[in-house]
Amino acid sequence: MGLLALLVLCGGSARAQRVRGELRLEVHDPHGAAVSPAGELVSEANGVRRAFVAGLEGRYVAQDLPFGVYRLSLLAEGFAPWSDLVEIRSEVPVRVTVTLGVAPVTTQVQVNDSATLVDPYATGSLYSIGRQAIEEHDAAQPGRELLDLVAEQPGWVYEANGVLHPRGSEYDVQFVVDGLPLTQNRSPAFAPSFDAGDVESLRVLTASFPAEYGRKLGGIVEVTTKKDVPAGWHGRLDAGGGSFSTTNGAAEISYAQGVNRFSASGEGFHTERYLDPPVLANYTNRGNAAGFSASYERDFSTSDRLRVSVTHNAVRFLVPNELVQQQAGQRQDIRTLETSGRIFFQHTISPDLFLSFSGSVRDSSASLTSNSVATPVIVSQDRGYREGYLRADLAGHSGHHDWKTGVDGIFSPVHEALQYTITDSTQFDPGTQLNFQFPYQRKWDVEPSLYAQDQMRLGQWNMSAGLRFDQYWFIVHESAWSPRIGLSRFVPALNLLLHVSYDRVFQTPAVENLLLASSPLLDAISPSVLRLPVRPGRGNFYEGGITKAFLGKLRLDANIFRRDFRQYSDDDVLLDTGVSFPIAFTKARIFGEEIRLDVPQWGRLSGYMSYANQSGYGQGPITGGLFLGSDAANALTDTSKFAVTQDQRNSLHARVRFQAPRHAWLAMGAQYGSGLPADIGNANVSDLLAAFGQQILDRVDLVRGRVRPNFSLDLAAGAEIYHKESRSAALQIQVVNLANRLNVINFASLFSGTALGEPRSVSASLRLTF
Numbered sequence: 011m012g013l014l015a016l017l018v019l020c021g022g023s024a025r026a027q028r029v030r031g032e033l034r035l036e037v038h039d040p041h042g043a044a045v046s047p048a049g050e051l052v053s054e055a056n057g058v059r060r061a062f063v064a065g066l067e068g069r070y071v072a073q074d075l076p077f078g079v080y081r082l083s084l085l086a087e088g089f090a091p092w093s094d095l096v097e098i099r100s101e102v103p104v105r106v107t108v109t110l111g112v113a114p115v116t117t118q119v120q121v122n123d124s125a126t127l128v129d130p131y132a133t134g135s136l137y138s139i140g141r142q143a144i145e146e147h148d149a150a151q152p153g154r155e156l157l158d159l160v161a162e163q164p165g166w167v168y169e170a171n172g173v174l175h176p177r178g179s180e181y182d183v184q185f186v187v188d189g190l191p192l193t194q195n196r197s198p199a200f201a202p203s204f205d206a207g208d209v210e211s212l213r214v215l216t217a218s219f220p221a222e223y224g225r226k227l228g229g230i231v232e233v234t235t236k237k238d239v240p241a242g243w244h245g246r247l248d249a250g251g252g253s254f255s256t257t258n259g260a261a262e263i264s265y266a267q268g269v270n271r272f273s274a275s276g277e278g279f280h281t282e283r284y285l286d287p288p289v290l291a292n293y294t295n296r297g298n299a300a301g302f303s304a305s306y307e308r309d310f311s312t313s314d315r316l317r318v319s320v321t322h323n324a325v326r327f328l329v330p331n332e333l334v335q336q337q338a339g340q341r342q343d344i345r346t347l348e349t350s351g352r353i354f355f356q357h358t359i360s361p362d363l364f365l366s367f368s369g370s371v372r373d374s375s376a377s378l379t380s381n382s383v384a385t386p387v388i389v390s391q392d393r394g395y396r397e398g399y400l401r402a403d404l405a406g407h408s409g410h411h412d413w414k415t416g417v418d419g420i421f422s423p424v425h426e427a428l429q430y431t432i433t434d435s436t437q438f439d440p441g442t443q444l445n446f447q448f449p450y451q452r453k454w455d456v457e458p459s460l461y462a463q464d465q466m467r468l469g470q471w472n473m474s475a476g477l478r479f480d481q482y483w484f485i486v487h488e489s490a491w492s493p494r495i496g497l498s499r500f501v502p503a504l505n506l507l508l509h510v511s512y513d514r515v516f517q518t519p520a521v522e523n524l525l526l527a528s529s530p531l532l533d534a535i536s537p538s539v540l541r542l543p544v545r546p547g548r549g550n551f552y553e554g555g556i557t558k559a560f561l562g563k564l565r566l567d568a569n570i571f572r573r574d575f576r577q578y579s580d581d582d583v584l585l586d587t588g589v590s591f592p593i594a595f596t597k598a599r600i601f602g603e604e605i606r607l608d609v610p611q612w613g614r615l616s617g618y619m620s621y622a623n624q625s626g627y628g629q630g631p632i633t634g635g636l637f638l639g640s641d642a643a644n645a646l647t648d649t650s651k652f653a654v655t656q657d658q659r660n661s662l663h664a665r666v667r668f669q670a671p672r673h674a675w676l677a678m679g680a681q682y683g684s685g686l687p688a689d690i691g692n693a694n695v696s697d698l699l700a701a702f703g704q705q706i707l708d709r710v711d712l713v714r715g716r717v718r719p720n721f722s723l724d725l726a727a728g729a730e731i732y733h734k735e736s737r738s739a740a741l742q743i744q745v746v747n748l749a750n751r752l753n754v755i756n757f758a759s760l761f762s763g764t765a766l767g768e769p770r771s772v773s774a775s776l777r778l779t780f
Contacts, residue, residue, distance in 0.1 A: 474511075
């Protein structure tokens with residue numbers, strides 16, 4: 011279908027940021043001699059559980075730890091067990107020196123993991139996804155492993171083709187991978203996927219944003235990759251397959267010796283169901299991907315570290331056809347390429363001062379081609395960018411304050427070219443130009459910024475405050491100051507945290523096809539054309555909530571929120587080409603409530619339940635974008651309110667896991683959504699019936715203008731079938747949509763974006779480590 015064809019044609023923007031800390035451990039005996047204990051570092055609130063063995067010199071470094079409270083436990087033969095709490099609050103490394111007592115003369119009070127259920131210093135809500143959840147999730151469709159896990163968090167809506175929408179925002183998701191933010195759409199139709207096998211943990215934020223985060227603030231997903239490379243040679247092999255002829259594989263090898271660490275990995279997959287098709291027949295939906303990455307890290311001293319990395323990924327897939335397109339013999343091919351190189355250097359100036367520099371170059375391109383029988387339009391496009399980026403940060407700790415300040419700059423030339431030929435003029439307004447060519451154009455996107463932020467603690471009160479300044483120089487030139495503040499109060503007797511926050515945000519427009527939609531060359535394609543420059547969106551975000559632990563086993567997060575937007579961003583499509591570009595409305599308001607109940611471990615059971623109730627409406631008139639025909643005539647005068655396209659009122663996700671004996675486990679999950687708005691415009695119901703069939707039409711409430719509720723019940727099981735020293739083998743199987751229920755994700759008229767959820771699908775995988 012044409013709508014999907016060019017959604018992919020956007021790139022990823024990167025800005026290196028870090029909201030992670032580091033633990034440096036030294037262990038000695040009572041005489042000062044080095045001890046090499048086995049250890050464990052656990053934070054239930056952050057979903058982190060790392061097992062390690064200190065080196066022969068008694069030292070261990072844990073990198074990229076999310077801020078929070080951790081339980082550190084040590085065990086060495088001939089010594090008493092040791093356990094205590096450690097707080098990570100700043101990028102300044104935390105140094106812990108431990109003297110182990112000789113057993114059984116000396117004992118140390120053991121600290122339970124329940125002490126890490128609630129972070130007493132947080133000033134906003136965040137949700138963590140640990141290594142176990144990542145390893146045990148096999149996506150029914152390749153490339154969606156991490157996206158599926160994020161979509162299970164309260165307030166996130168999963169739209170067609172793996173597009174994430176946090177709290178009603180359109181394309182304003184920012185992934186931060188080891189301090190490198192990617193602010194453009196990372197869904198499968200837009201960009202290569204992440205290798206989930208290399209990810210240690212995720213943290214998901216929708217409020218109380220640090221001031222160093224900017225440009226895309228609908229929601230932030232912090233991705234931390236594995237950093238604890240053990241000495242010597244080690245590796246990982248993954249292989250899997252499942253329904254729709256899906257096969258996938260990944261391999262990784264690492265080597266560490268002294269101050270040097272090296273790793274390299276590669277992955278690839280093939281599937282016959284890559285995107286979400288518009289019809290049951292799943293026409294032309296093949297996808298293939300391959301990629302590799304390599305990194306090198308060296309500690310020049312205890313104060314200086316350098317890390318360099320390179321990645322290259324390629325994805326090729328077909329655009330799923332609707333019935334009429336399949337009958338005509340249409341084929342549309344999309345290819346995306348992404349290559350990047352990054353460098354990061356850190357220097358610890360003193361025990362309380364930390365300096366870092368980073369830079370990157372990213373080259374991203376995407377192309378679309380159509381065969382000669384495509385309908386209703388033959389379209390081709392080539393677009394991309396080459397981004398250069400520089401950043402410097404200084405972080406410090408002083409008394410009750412953990413502060414940070416920094417500057418960065420993006421220098422990115424963006425290029426676009428497109429041409430189309432209409433083959434069925436009956437689908438368009440009279441007078442629409444039948445042939446059009448947009449020649450190669452190139453323009454620089456420059457976005458400098460600076461920020462300062464501070465985390466303050468006074469007794470049981472906490473405050474986070476920050477100020478950010480952004481400039482945007484692309485289609486328009488604008489700048490803004492964005493203050494942020496969060497306040498919380500911890501009640502130790504109740505293990506309860508109360509928090510409120512306010513974020514002012516300045517969100518830059520999506521870059522995809524913005525040059526095209528802003529060009530005066532498009533004034534000739536229709537008798538009635540309206541072009542308005544798309545300005546950055548501005549918003550005020552409010553949140554209040556609680557986090558509370560119960561019985562030392564459960565954690566409850568409950569929040570209420572409201573978001574007020576000016577220049578509310580959305581997207582539209584050029585004719586029926588599938589070429590998507592940003593637009594903006596005068597204002598919008600999103601509000602709702604969220605609840606999540608987590609059970610990290612209760613005997614052999616663990617699990618979670620998350621629920622969100624939210625509502626959102628936008629209001630005209632249009633303030634930015636390209637509009638043709640009757641849309642152009644009404645765009646400047648229509649001040650009516652409308653439900654935003656991500657307005658799913660009720661969303662529920664739940665999972666229960668049972669840890670069986672002999673390293674086996676069984677899990678059951680369920681997902682429910684009350685349905686997104688359905689837009690059929692002036693389409694005739696009989697035409698829709700002929701295009702999509704009765705089964706799909708039955709899943710749409712045409713009177714209410716909404717897709718009917720969707721539901722999926724999933725099962726998964728796994729077992730470690732071999733383990734000896736550092737070698738292991740694990741097997742798992744997953745069944746998605748066990749009842750084979752037909753779930754319609756989006757519904758719109760012909761060529762406009764109907765998408766179906768996955769039917770019953772089975773997948774299995776095998777992991778070998780050594």
